[in-house]
Amino acid sequence: MTLDLPKGRAPSIRDVARLAGVSHQTVSRVLNDHPSIRDSTKAKVLQVMDDLQYRPNRAARALSRGRSRTIGLLSAESAYGPASSIAAIQDAAQEAGYYVNTANLTSVDTESIEAALEHLMYQSVEGIVVIAPQVRVFDALEQLAIDVPFVTLQSTGRLDNSLSVDQMTGARRATRHLIDLGHRSIYHLAGPQDWIEAEARMRGFLDEMWEMDVPTMAPILGDWTADFGYRAGRELLRRRDFTAVFASNDQMALGFMHACREAGLELPRDMSIVGYDDIPEAAHFWPPLTTVRQDFAELGRRCIALLLSNLSGGVPMDRSDPIIPELIVRGSTAPPAF
Amino acid sequence: MTLDLPKGRAPSIRDVARLAGVSHQTVSRVLNDHPSIRDSTKAKVLQVMDDLQYRPNRAARALSRGRSRTIGLLSAESAYGPASSIAAIQDAAQEAGYYVNTANLTSVDTESIEAALEHLMYQSVEGIVVIAPQVRVFDALEQLAIDVPFVTLQSTGRLDNSLSVDQMTGARRATRHLIDLGHRSIYHLAGPQDWIEAEARMRGFLDEMWEMDVPTMAPILGDWTADFGYRAGRELLRRRDFTAVFASNDQMALGFMHACREAGLELPRDMSIVGYDDIPEAAHFWPPLTTVRQDFAELGRRCIALLLSNLSGGVPMDRSDPIIPELIVRGSTAPPAF
DNA sequence: GCTCGGCATGTGCACGGTCACAATTGTGAA
DNA sequence: TTCACAATTGTGACCGTGCACATGCCGAGC
Numbered sequence: 085m086t087l088d089l090p091k092g093r094a095p096s097i098r099d100v101a102r103l104a105g106v107s108h109q110t111v112s113r114v115l116n117d118h119p120s121i122r123d124s125t126k127a128k129v130l131q132v133m134d135d136l137q138y139r140p141n142r143a144a145r146a147l148s149r150g151r152s153r154t155i156g157l158l159s160a161e162s163a164y165g166p167a168s169s170i171a172a173i174q175d176a177a178q179e180a181g182y183y184v185n186t187a188n189l190t191s192v193d194t195e196s197i198e199a200a201l202e203h204l205m206y207q208s209v210e211g212i213v214v215i216a217p218q219v220r221v222f223d224a225l226e227q228l229a230i231d232v233p234f235v236t237l238q239s240t241g242r243l244d245n246s247l248s249v250d251q252m253t254g255a256r257r258a259t260r261h262l263i264d265l266g267h268r269s270i271y272h273l274a275g276p277q278d279w280i281e282a283e284a285r286m287r288g289f290l291d292e293m294w295e296m297d298v299p300t301m302a303p304i305l306g307d308w309t310a311d312f313g314y315r316a317g318r319e320l321l322r323r324r325d326f327t328a329v330f331a332s333n334d335q336m337a338l339g340f341m342h343a344c345r346e347a348g349l350e351l352p353r354d355m356s357i358v359g360y361d362d363i364p365e366a367a368h369f370w371p372p373l374t375t376v377r378q379d380f381a382e383l384g385r386r387c388i389a390l391l392l393s394n395l396s397g398g399v400p401m402d403r404s405d406p407i408i409p410e411l412i413v414r415g416s417t418a419p420p421a422f
Numbered sequence: 423m424t425l426d427l428p429k430g431r432a433p434s435i436r437d438v439a440r441l442a443g444v445s446h447q448t449v450s451r452v453l454n455d456h457p458s459i460r461d462s463t464k465a466k467v468l469q470v471m472d473d474l475q476y477r478p479n480r481a482a483r484a485l486s487r488g489r490s491r492t493i494g495l496l497s498a499e500s501a502y503g504p505a506s507s508i509a510a511i512q513d514a515a516q517e518a519g520y521y522v523n524t525a526n527l528t529s530v531d532t533e534s535i536e537a538a539l540e541h542l543m544y545q546s547v548e549g550i551v552v553i554a555p556q557v558r559v560f561d562a563l564e565q566l567a568i569d570v571p572f573v574t575l576q577s578t579g580r581l582d583n584s585l586s587v588d589q590m591t592g593a594r595r596a597t598r599h600l601i602d603l604g605h606r607s608i609y610h611l612a613g614p615q616d617w618i619e620a621e622a623r624m625r626g627f628l629d630e631m632w633e634m635d636v637p638t639m640a641p642i643l644g645d646w647t648a649d650f651g652y653r654a655g656r657e658l659l660r661r662r663d664f665t666a667v668f669a670s671n672d673q674m675a676l677g678f679m680h681a682c683r684e685a686g687l688e689l690p691r692d693m694s695i696v697g698y699d700d701i702p703e704a705a706h707f708w709p710p711l712t713t714v715r716q717d718f719a720e721l722g723r724r725c726i727a728l729l730l731s732n733l734s735g736g737v738p739m740d741r742s743d744p745i746i747p748e749l750i751v752r753g754s755t756a757p758p759a760f
Numbered sequence: 761g762c763t764c765g766g767c768a769t770g771t772g773c774a775c776g777g778t779c780a781c782a783a784t785t786g787t788g789a790a
Numbered sequence: 791t792t793c794a795c796a797a798t799t800g801t802g803a804c805c806g807t808g809c810a811c812a813t814g815c816c817g818a819g820c
Contacts, residue, residue, distance in 0.1 A: 093488070093775095094776095096775085096776050096777080097776065097777060098776080098777095106799075106800090107799065107800045107801075108776090108777085108800090109778085109779090109799075109800060109801080110798085110799060110800080112777070112778065112779095113798095113799085115777090116778085118798095119797095120796090120797050120798055120799090121797095121798070121799085122797085122798065122799090125798080125799085137567060139543060139544060139546075140544070140776085140777075141485070141546060141775085141776050141777065142481075142484075142490070142544060142545050142546050142777095143480075143481045143482075143483075143484035143485040143490060143546065143775085143776080143777090144481075144485050144775070144776035144777040144778090144805090145481075145776080145777055145778080146480075146481035146777090146805095147479070147481040147482050147485050147775090147776080147777070147778090147804095147805050147806065147807090148776075148777045148778040148779080148804075148805050149777080149778065149779095149805085150431070150778095150805070152480070152481060167505050171526045174524055174525070174526045175526055175528060178525065178526075178541060183523055183541075183545055184523065184524055185521055185522065185523055186512055186522055186524055187512070187516065188509045188512045188513055188516075190513060203516055203521075205477060206477060206478070206480060207480050207521055208477075208479065208480050208481065229475065309702065310702055310703045310705070310706045311702070311705075311706075313706070314706055335702075335703060338703055338706045338707075339706045341706070341708070342705075342706040342707075342708065342710070345708055364647065364648055364649070364673075365648045365673060365676055365703070367648070367649075367680075368648045368649075368651070368652055368676045368677045368679070368680040369676075369680075369708075370679070370680065370683055370707075370708045372680070431805095432806095434805090434806050434807085435806070435807065436806080436807095444769075444770090445769065445770045445771075446770090446806090446807080447769070447770060447771080447807095447808085447809090448768085448769060448770080449807095450807065450808060450809095451768090451769085453807090453808095454808080457767095458766085458767050458768055458769090459767095459768070459769085460767090460768065460769090463768080463769085478806085478807075479805085479806050479807070481805085481806080481807095482775090482805070482806030482807045482808090483806080483807055483808080484775095484807090485774095485775050485776065485777085485805090485806080485807075485808095486774075486775055486806075486807040486808045486809080487775090487807080487808065487809095488775070488808095
């Protein structure tokens with residue numbers, strides 16, 4: 085059988101239909117797994133599709149269905165968090181049949197956020213996942229009068245919803261670990277406060293300190309980078325009135341360790357340090373970093389699950405058990421040396 | 423003037439046209455900056471667009487133009503390279519009016535690569551940027567009989583084209599640095615050999631060693647991860663027949679440093695280490711890592727520029743001056759102690 | 761006055777799918 | 791045989807935009 089090749093352009097549903105001797109609608113039904121199609125017909129159509137190397141045209145689909153099946157990912161290119169969380173989000177979305185379009189923030193000011201959101205909206209994304217200073221993103225969304233469901237990596241749909249990852253508990257465990265070792269003067273290197281998870285970790289730290297009746301020092305507000313951890317360390321270490329630090333992510337912890345060694349401290353004898361995230365490198369810091377591990381894959385999956393449940397309309401997801409982060413004790417913590 | 427609101431759905435160019443008292447085609451011309459439109463008409467249309475919060479429908483555009491304006495990014499979620507290179511690619515694409523769709527590889531086997539490519543092709547991407555084992559990706563592309571222009575992060579369109587970043591020179595500089603310090607037994611922790619840049623770095627290492635007449639030891643083929651660097655270190659350090667290591671990325675260097683300290687070596691006295699990439703954390707390793715810095719932003723821009731020039735058909739890009747990576751000397755290298 | 765050409769705008773259709781609905785075929789019971 | 795009804799397939803319109811082409815307008819040159 086000679087095939088009537090469609091000239092230059094990619095084969096369409098009608099080309100397939102013609103060659104298979106059916107209507108274009110039947111081909112469409114095969115594509116969408118419509119139940120009532122005779123097996124023989126289906127097989128014939130599939131055969132032709134294969135012969136023609138047919139691929140459905142996404143734009144046409146999106147146009148006629150009125151749905152783009154695309155999710156926007158708004159991400160601050162800061163050194164924040166391990167890339168694996170982003171990967172997990174993409175994988176989860178892909179598995180659910182969605183595509184992910186990413187917009188990066190060159191800086192985290194409001195203007196840049198608005199530009200990135202605009203870019204996403206122009207792609208008709210159905211929902212947005214935010215890995216960025218959430219509070220400002222909320223503002224920008226309102227500013228732009230955009231109404232798209234969105235979720236942030238660690239929190240649920242709307243600001244006041246409960247967190248699906250228990251950042252507070254993670255932070256409390258880290259803090260408790262230091263207190264149990266005997267530390268009584270502990271600094272907290274926090275993340276930027278318009279990141280919801282940074283704020284949650286800080287609250288966890290403060291709550292635990294309060295409950296354990298340990299006097300609290302004001303947290304240092306950082307920017308997630310190792311550089312900041314280093315600079316903060318140099319500053320803090322002028323007065324050695326503390327014996328431990330809980331950093332809100334591993335990068336800041338690394339920078340802080342750097343400052344410690346430059347100041348001649350021996351770790352962990354002279355200073356205990358706990359990080360957060362357990363990035364793959366953390367186990368190879370010197371000393372290996374005690375930190376709080378999050379299941380980023382699970383995180384990404386739930387993040388997408390939540391967004392999709394928002395998308396599909398009603399049913400608020402059963403946000404079952406929150407993910408409880410796990411404390412990984414390594415070599416960077418020890419009892420204080422007196 | 424009362425506006426006839428379009429009922430439920432988003433406003434289309436016809437809605438805009440009706441309210442502005444022009445034809446839909448005129449609106450389309452405004453959208454596409456057509457030269458011959460009276461200023462007053464244009465202003466009127468823009469006004470209505472603003473009132474209606476009109477946004478062009480991407481799917482319809484893609485359909486009618488036959489172009490998706492989307493680039494696929496195929497990325498191995500390995501710990502490879504700094505996230506900033508990905509960000510740079512996305513920024514550059516965005517600036518050029520393209521959208522970026524990312525597909526992650528869950529593993530780097532051929533099957534997974536094919537699945538990811540399929541996913542990208544279903545989005546009708548016009549081109550693909552590859553940050554993954556390029557050789558296998560080539561295979562998969564052929565296997566799938568897909569013909570889309572693509573570029574890899576560090577190399578140009580087709581396998582035998584010249585590299586736009588001179589990985590060889592970067593590697594040679596790193597190697598030369600160690601030789602100049604007096605090292606004569608140097609190991610190389612290479613990246614997976616189906617990554618073009620890993621192979622180029624290895625070649626740079628071998629060439630420099632050869633030219634400087636230093637006896638060469640067989641490179642160790644790694645997987646970019648810190649864990650691998652650590653394991654390789656434990657293995658290598660059983661026989662202490664070398665005084666320096668050049669790792670093909672910073673993560674492996676970090677892992678190797680970890681192994682060194684566990685073996686009781688003092689750095690850099692007993693062992694010199696050079697990395698590659700200069701990730702933001704490298705300056706805070708202990709000791710701070712001597713490494714090779716690449717301009718990732720420039721890299722991303724060129725990468726996209728090259729892809730776009732491939733897309734627009736003929737003109738092969740003038741691949742002007744290749745980016746020459748820069749050696750950043752920090753504390754992890756020193757003359758060998760005899 | 762008339763033709764010509766360039767600017768500004770309008771008309772109708774194509775793009776490749778999906779949807780609503782109609783038409784046809786097949787099946788079993790009356 | 792005939793009819794009701796389900797299963798299967800076909801028909802035509804429609805989604806929102808851009809393209810090719812047609813049209814109307816206006817001033818220049820004869």
